[in-house]
Amino acid sequence: MFLLLFSSIIAIGQNTTDSDSNILTHICRKGVFEIKYNKEHWQKSNDISKWDVEFHDTHNLVDAYFIEYDYFVSKKNLKSTIKEQYKELGKIKNLKIYDKKINEMNVNYFECELEFNNSTYIFQGFLYNGKGGTMEIQFGVQEEALKQYQAYIDEFCGGIKMIK
Template sequence: MKSMLKKHILLFLFYPLITIGQVIPSTDTTIYKSRKGIFEIKYNNNHWLKSDLTSKWDAEFHDTYNLLNAYFIEYDYFVPEKNIKKTLKSQYAEFGKIKNLKIYDKMIHDMKVKYFTCTLDFNNYTYIFQGFLYNGKAGTMQIQFGAQQEAIKQYQVYIDEFCSGITQIKGMKINNNNNNNNL
């Protein structure tokens, strides 16, 4: 009886270690590698889907309910810090005038980025956009997220999760044969 009690106590003490493999969430991640091979985005398939549609962006993602969108692009040029506000305003010009544009420094992994937030009224709906620009190895990289005002707070955790999956690929070689037609 004493031996059985010791086994139960031992099992009780080691139970958390035994079950650890069962409580760790599965790795339902996909890796998107940027067209220049400079960045990769590891994203959670349970929260994000990559769109197969093509646009001016290199890659587009959306949440599983299609309420939140993420847009990624690598430019073949650098966006100077003094032109970030002008660049962002021009991106939204066809949809209306952005309001409450705020730009600040933020660290994402080892990258010091220019993070922005803004609002846009379009077709009687208010949209919130946020994202960042990063002048990196071979030009500027931009990621932006957009959703209706009512959805942005509940999806902030998805935005933070997505940003935490963006990294520079270490040891990549820069192709100096890129032409800068986008200047």
């Protein structure tokens, strides 16, 4: 009886420690990916949009958008797929796509600029062909805030993992 009580107290203490942590986890809709994010830097949005889930920093200066597609995006269609996403907002410039490794995933990382409402926005992110289709994450930030928030973007990318 004493052991049962003692182990329950220890378990409650571990849960309290975990709940006091600044790291939250979001399991994506297909159950293939998880996103661990620092709640002091990022907040999950409750707004409904075409994206599976959206996040923003605590000052609403940088946004993160995540989606899982039920199909694969081939390397030859990367540029046209990315350009298509921004066509309603304006014309993108300086689109660069390169290979990058993020948490054991070989991804197609992209960076581009978008002129919108007399401001320049920087978008970056990646597409990954994995289980069940393509996963995409992208970040949008005004050009003036990019240097200040690049560490948050890198931190967020570091928290995206495939669930094995």
